[in-house]
Amino acid sequence: MNTVEGVESETIGLGQQQGEHGVDQYLTFIMGDDEYGVDILCVQEIRGWENTTPIPNAPPFVKGVINLRGTIVPIIDIRQCFNMEETSYGPLTVVIVLRATHDVGSRTIGIVVDAVSDVHSFNEEDLHAPPSLGESLNTSYIKGLAQAGSNMVILLDIDKALNFDELLSFDEEKKTDGSVEM
Amino acid sequence: MSIDMEQFHQVFFEESLEGLDIMEASLMELQEGQADSEIVNSIFRAAHSIKGGSATFGFSAVADFTHVLETLLDEVRQKTRDITTEIIELLLQSVDCLRDQMSALEQGESADSAQSHELKASFMKILESGNEAPASSTATDASPTISEGWTIYFKPEADIVKSGNEPLRMFRELAQLGTLSTVANLDALPSFNELAPENCYLYWELELHGSDISEAQIKEAFEWVEDESEIRITAIDAASEVSATTDSESEDESDPTNDDKPSGSALSEVPKSTSFSKRESASIRVGVDKIDELINTVGELVITQSMLSAVGQDFQMDQLTRLQEGLNQLAQNTRELQESVMRIRMLPISVSFNRYPRMIRDLSNQLDKKVELVLVGEQTELDKTVLEKIGDPLTHLVRNSMDHGIETPAERLLSGKSETGTITLKASHQGGNIVIEIIDDGKGLDRERILEKAIEKGLQEPGDKLSDEQIYQLVFKAGFSTADVVSDVSGRGVGMDVVRRNIHELGGTISIQSIQGVGSTITIRLPLTLAILDGQLAKVADQIFVFPLVSIIESMEMRGVEVSKAAGGCDLIKLRDEYIPIVYLTEVFGISTQPVILHESLLVVVESNNEKIGVVIDDLLSQQQIVIKSLEENYQKVKGISGATILGDGRVALIADIGELIRLSGTTHLKKLRAGDNFIPADPQAA
Numbered sequence: 124m125n126t127v128e129g130v131e132s133e134t135i136g137l138g139q140q141q142g143e144h145g146v147d148q149y150l151t152f153i154m155g156d157d158e159y160g161v162d163i164l165c166v167q168e169i170r171g172w173e174n175t176t177p178i179p180n181a182p183p184f185v186k187g188v189i190n191l192r193g194t195i196v197p198i199i200d201i202r203q204c205f206n207m208e209e210t211s212y213g214p215l216t217v218v219i220v221l222r223a224t225h226d227v228g229s230r231t232i233g234i235v236v237d238a239v240s241d242v243h244s245f246n247e248e249d250l251h252a253p254p255s256l257g258e259s260l261n262t263s264y265i266k267g268l269a270q271a272g273s274n275m276v277i278l279l280d281i282d283k284a285l286n287f288d289e290l291l292s293f294d295e296e297k298k299t300d301g302s303v304e305m
Numbered sequence: 306m307s308i309d310m311e312q313f314h315q316v317f318f319e320e321s322l323e324g325l326d327i328m329e330a331s332l333m334e335l336q337e338g339q340a341d342s343e344i345v346n347s348i349f350r351a352a353h354s355i356k357g358g359s360a361t362f363g364f365s366a367v368a369d370f371t372h373v374l375e376t377l378l379d380e381v382r383q384k385t386r387d388i389t390t391e392i393i394e395l396l397l398q399s400v401d402c403l404r405d406q407m408s409a410l411e412q413g414e415s416a417d418s419a420q421s422h423e424l425k426a427s428f429m430k431i432l433e434s435g436n437e438a439p440a441s442s443t444a445t446d447a448s449p450t451i452s453e454g455w456t457i458y459f460k461p462e463a464d465i466v467k468s469g470n471e472p473l474r475m476f477r478e479l480a481q482l483g484t485l486s487t488v489a490n491l492d493a494l495p496s497f498n499e500l501a502p503e504n505c506y507l508y509w510e511l512e513l514h515g516s517d518i519s520e521a522q523i524k525e526a527f528e529w530v531e532d533e534s535e536i537r538i539t540a541i542d543a544a545s546e547v548s549a550t551t552d553s554e555s556e557d558e559s560d561p562t563n564d565d566k567p568s569g570s571a572l573s574e575v576p577k578s579t580s581f582s583k584r585e586s587a588s589i590r591v592g593v594d595k596i597d598e599l600i601n602t603v604g605e606l607v608i609t610q611s612m613l614s615a616v617g618q619d620f621q622m623d624q625l626t627r628l629q630e631g632l633n634q635l636a637q638n639t640r641e642l643q644e645s646v647m648r649i650r651m652l653p654i655s656v657s658f659n660r661y662p663r664m665i666r667d668l669s670n671q672l673d674k675k676v677e678l679v680l681v682g683e684q685t686e687l688d689k690t691v692l693e694k695i696g697d698p699l700t701h702l703v704r705n706s707m708d709h710g711i712e713t714p715a716e717r718l719l720s721g722k723s724e725t726g727t728i729t730l731k732a733s734h735q736g737g738n739i740v741i742e743i744i745d746d747g748k749g750l751d752r753e754r755i756l757e758k759a760i761e762k763g764l765q766e767p768g769d770k771l772s773d774e775q776i777y778q779l780v781f782k783a784g785f786s787t788a789d790v791v792s793d794v795s796g797r798g799v800g801m802d803v804v805r806r807n808i809h810e811l812g813g814t815i816s817i818q819s820i821q822g823v824g825s826t827i828t829i830r831l832p833l834t835l836a837i838l839d840g841q842l843a844k845v846a847d848q849i850f851v852f853p854l855v856s857i858i859e860s861m862e863m864r865g866v867e868v869s870k871a872a873g874g875c876d877l878i879k880l881r882d883e884y885i886p887i888v889y890l891t892e893v894f895g896i897s898t899q900p901v902i903l904h905e906s907l908l909v910v911v912e913s914n915n916e917k918i919g920v921v922i923d924d925l926l927s928q929q930q931i932v933i934k935s936l937e938e939n940y941q942k943v944k945g946i947s948g949a950t951i952l953g954d955g956r957v958a959l960i961a962d963i964g965e966l967i968r969l970s971g972t973t974h975l976k977k978l979r980a981g982d983n984f985i986p987a988d989p990q991a992a
Contacts (some may be wrong), residue, residue: 176957177848178936178943179894188940188949190957195949197940230939 146244149269151276152219152236155207159236160243160269160278165221167231169239172216186235196220198233199285210237223285232285243276245269250278317358318411319588322404324351326659329400333662335393342382348396349378355403367406370421373428374399376521380432392431397663399424454483454515455523458537460508461530467503470530476511478526483515512541589689591649599645606638643930647837650690654732654741655683657696661703661730668707675714675725676707685732687739691811691831695741698804702743702827703728705801710747710825720822722746738813738855741829750819752776774915777817781805809964812853812947816915838933840950840960842926843909845890846899850922851931851950851960852909858917860909860925868903878908878919885910887919888970890961893945913964920966929953933960945969 149160175187175198184203188195198218203209218233250267264284269276328351331344352375359367374396380386402420409415457479461472479485488510495506513523520538527536613631616624658680665678711717711726718724729744752773759765759779781801808815812832819825832838832855839854868887871877876887887908889901901921908919931950936943936959947962 176949176959177896178940178959179896179945181943185940188936188957190951190955193934193951195934195936195939195951195957232939 146246148242148244149276149278150219150242151240151271152217153238153240154202154205154236158240158271158274158276160245160276161219161221161281162278163242165223165281167220167222170218170220170233171214172212172218172235189233191220191231191233194231196231196233198235201234201236201284204284221281221285223281225282225286230285234285241271243269243271245278253277314362314411315588317362318407321355321358321407324355325400325403325407327351329397329663330659332393332396332400333666335388342384345378345382345388349375349382352378364406364410366415366418366421367403367410370399370406370425371403372519372521373425373432377428377432395424395427395431399428454541455513455518455520456539456541457511457513457523458509458535459511459527460535461505462533463501463504463506465505465530465533468530468533472505472507472509475526475530476509479511479513479523482518482522483513485514486512508535514541589650589652595645595649599642599649602638602641602645606635606642609634609638643837647688648686650688651686652689652692653684653686654692654739655680657692657699658683658730658732660696660700664700664703665707665728668704672707673713674707674711676711677725677727679727679729681729681731682733685734685739687732687831691739694807694811695829695831698807698829699730699741699743701801701804702829703730706743706745706747706825706827710745710749712748716748720748735830738830738832741831743827743829744824745826746824749821749823749825750777750780750817751821755779773819774816777819780817781815814913814915814964837930838960839928840931841909841928842952842958843907843920843922844924844926845894845922846896848896849926849952849956849958850890851958852911852920853960853963854928856911856913856963858910858912860907863906863908863921864904866908880910880919883917885917885919886970887921888966889921891921893966893969911963911966913967916967918963918967918970920961931958931960 148163150163150166151158151160153159173189175189177187178185178197181187184200186198186200188197190196200209212235215238217236217239219236219239220231220233222229222231249269251269253262253265253268255262264280266278266280269278328348331348331351334344335341335348352371356368356371356375359365359371377386377392378396381388381392386392399421402418402424405418406421409418459472461470465472476485476487490508490510491506493506493508494500500506520540523538524531524536527534530536609631613628613635616628616631620628661680662678665676668674669676706728711728712720712722714724717726727744727746729742731740731742731744733740755776756765756771756779759776759782760767764782765771765779781804805815808829808831814830816828817825818828832853840851841854841857843850843852866878869877869879869884871884871886877884878887879885890896891899891901903921906921906923907925908921909925910917910919933948934950936946936949943959945962945965946959947965948960949957950960952958
C-alpha cells in the first residue's frame with residue numbers, strides 16, 4: 124500500500140559471478156561522500172526503499188522489517204551504525220539485500236545506502252589494511268581499502284559489520300551510558 | 306555397478322528406530338512364562354530386519370549384536386525356551402543399546418560399544434545354558450555354537466537353478482566366512498542321453514575352516530534353498546570344548562551387568578535423550594489416505610483454476626457472478642488444501658506416549674513403587690514439531706509424578722489407597738488446542754512445603770498471602786525443588802522451569818491442580834500447529850499487530866469504563882468480579898509519543914497462563930488465518946513478539962506474544978514507577 128510505486132519491478136537480480144583467479148568482485152555504493160564496497164557474492168538483490176514495519180524497542184539503526192517474497196528481512200541503516208548523519212529516505216534511496224554468515228548460520232539483511240555505484244574487481248594485492256585508529260574506532264569490520272580510479276573504496280567485511288549480536292550489544296552499552304547521564 | 310549406499314542410511318536408521326520402538330512396546334506386553342507367539346514374532350521380525358539392514362549397510366557391530374538377539378528370540382519363537390523376566394530385561398537393555406548404536410552410527414561414529422559386548426556375553430550365556438536344558442533338537446540346531454570349522458553336506462533339488470539359485474554363489478558367500486574346500490560328488494550324474502541341461506545333479510561336501518563362524522551364518526548362505534535341499538551342518542571340533550571356553554568368558558563379562566542393573570539402566574537413560582534430539586529434523590511418514598486426499602484437493606484446485614482462467618480470458622460484466630463463484634470456490638479449495646497439508650504434519654501423540662510404559666516400568670523398579678500407567682486418547686493428532694518438542698518436558702513431568710507424586714506401597718496402604726498408584730496420560734482436542742493431562746493419584750502438592758522451600762531459596766518473600774494457583778506456580782521457578790534427597794530421578798531443581806519454558810516456546814501453557822492426599826493434575830495446553838494461527842488484527846498508532854484469537858477473551862470499548870490506579874502505577878479496570886491490569890501497547894512497544902486517548906480506545910482482554918490483562922488498542926480490524934514467519938531467522942528474538950506474518954497487501958505485521966506481554970507489563974510498571982510519570986514512553990528514540 125505505502126510502498127514506492129514501481130520499485131519491485133526495478134529489482135535487479137545479480138547472478139553469482141565467480142571472479143577470475145585471485146580476483147574478487149565488489150559491489151560499491153555511496154554513503155555520504157564515501158564509496159564503500161561489499162563482496163558481490165554476498166549480494167542477493169538491490170531494491171528501492173519501501174516502508175518497513177518497525178520493530179518494538181529496537182535500536183534506532185534497525186529500521187524495521189520488510190517482506191521479501193515471504194521471508195521477513197530486517198533493514199538496517201548502515202549510516203547510523205557508523206555514526207554518520209541521518210538523512211531522509213526518498214524514492215532514490217536504495218536497499219542492498221545481503222547474506223551475512225555468522226557462527227551458526229546466515230542471515231539475510233537489507234542495508235540502506237544512498238546509491239549503488241559500480242562493480243569493481245580487486246586483486247588481493249590491491250587491498251590495503253585499514254590504518255590502525257587506536258581504540259577510538261573499531262575497524263574490525265573493514266576488510267581493507269582499495270583504490271578505484273581516483274576514489275578510495277572502503278571494503279566492508281559483511282559478516283562482521285552485520286553481526287547483530289555485536290551490533291545490539293554495542294547499542295545496549297550506549298543505552299546504559301545514556302541512562303547514567305540521565 | 307556402484308550404488309551410493311549412504312543415501313539409504315537415513316531410511317535405515319529411521320526404520321531401525323521404528324523397529325526398536327515396536328520391539329520395546331512388544332517386550333512390555335510380554336509376561337513371564339507366557340510367550341504369546343504373535344508378540345514374539347513381531348519382536349523377532351523387528352530384530353531380523355534390523356540385522357538384515359545393518360549387515361547390508363556394513364554396520365557389522367550392530368549386525369553381530371542383533372544376530373545373537375535373534376538367535377535367542379528364535380528359540381523363544383520355536384517354543385524351545387521359556388521367556389523369563391531376565392530375558393525380557395536383557396532384551397529391553399539391548400533395545401536401549403541398539404538405540405545408542407544407531408545414534409552413534411547416525412553421527413558417523415563407531416557403533417562398537419562396551420555395553421553391546423556385555424549384553425552379547427549375557428545372551429551367549431543364556432544360550433549356552435539353554436543347550437544343557439532339556440531342549441528339543443531344534444534348539445541345538447539354532448544355537449550359535451562357535452567352533453573351529455564346519456562340514457556341510459549340501460544336496461540341492463535338481464531344479465535349484467531354475468528357481469534362480471546358484472550354488473556357486475552360495476559357496477562364494479561361505480568362502481567369505483573362512484577357508485572353504487569343496488568336494489563335488491558326481492555319482493548322481495545320469496548318462497549323457499538322459500541329462501537335462503538345466504538340472505543340477507551334483508551334490509557337495511564342504512569344509513569350512515575359520516574361527517567365529519556360527520551355524521546361523523552358514524544357514525544364512527543357504528537361506529533361500531533350505532526347504533528344497535538336503536543340508537547337514539556339523540561342527541568339526543568337539544563342541545563341548547568350545548562352549549566351555551565361551552562360557553567362562555561370558556561369565557566374567559556378564560557379571561557386572563547383572564550385579565548393578567540400576568547403574569546399567571541409568572547409563573542407558575542418558576544417551577537416549579540425545580538420540581531423541583537428533584531425530585528432530587528427520588523425515589516424516591505419511592499415510593497414503595492423507596496423500597490421496599491432498600491429490601484430490603489439488604485436482605479440484607486445478608479445475609477451479611481452469612474455470613477461472615476461462616472466465617478471465619474473455620471477461621464481460623455479465624459473467625461477474627461466475628467470477629465471484631469461482632473465487633469462492635478458490636477460497637474453499639485453498640482452505641482445504643491448507644488443511645490437508647497441515648494434516649500431513651500431524652502425528653498421533655502415541656508416538657510420544659509409547660515411551661512411557663517402559664519408563665514407568667524402569668522407574669518403578671528403581672524407586673520400589675507400584676505404578677500403573679493409563680493412556681487415554683493416544684490417537685489425538687498434533688503437529689510433528691510440537692510432538693517432538695513436547696517429548697522431553699512430558700518425560701520430565703511423568704518422572705516427577707513418579708518420584709514426588711506416587712507414594713511407596715506402604716505409605717499408600719497407610720493412607721487407605723490401593724497399593725498400586727495410577728498415572729494417567731490423557732490427550733484431547735479442545736478448540737484449537739491440544740490438551741495433555743498428567744494425572745496421578747499420589748500425595749498431591751504440599752502447599753506449606755512449597756511455600757517454605759520457596760522462601761528458603763529466596764524465591765518468595767515471606768508474609769505474602771498467596772492463592773493455591775500462585776503457590777503451584779512457584780514450582781516452575783528456576784532452582785526450586787522440594788525433594789529432600791537429590792535422586793537420579795529428580796530433585797535437582799532444574800527441570801520444572803525448563804519444562805515451562807519449553808512449553809511457552811511452543812506457545813502453550815502449563816498449570817497444576819492438586820489436592821493434598823488425593824493427587825495432582827498437570828495440564829498442558831498446546832496449539833495444534835505452530836505454522837498457522839487464527840489471528841485478530843488490531844491497530845495501534847499506525848501499526849498493525851496480530852493477537853492470537855485463542856488468547857482473546859473479549860474486547861470492549863473503553864468509553865465509560867472506569868480506570869482505577871493501583872499502587873505501583875498500575876492501571877486496573879474492574880471487569881465483572883475481577884480486577885484486570887491494563888497494558889498500553891504504545892508504551893510497552895515504544896511506538897508513539899502521543900498520549901493515549903482512553904475513551905476513544907478499545908480494550909482487548911487476553912489471557913495466558915490463567916493471567917489476564919487488558920490491552921489498549923486503537924481499533925480492531927479483521928480476523929484472519931495468518932501464517933507465522935520467523936523473526937529470529939534473520940533478526941533476533943524481540944520481547945513481546947512471537948513472530949511476524951505477511952498481510953494480504955504484502956506488509957509485515959508482528960504477532961503479539963501474550964504471555965510475554967503480561968510479563969513485560971509488570972516491568973514497564975516498575976519503570977514508570979521509577980520515572981514517576983504515567984505517560985513516558987518506554988523508549989522515545991525508537992519511535
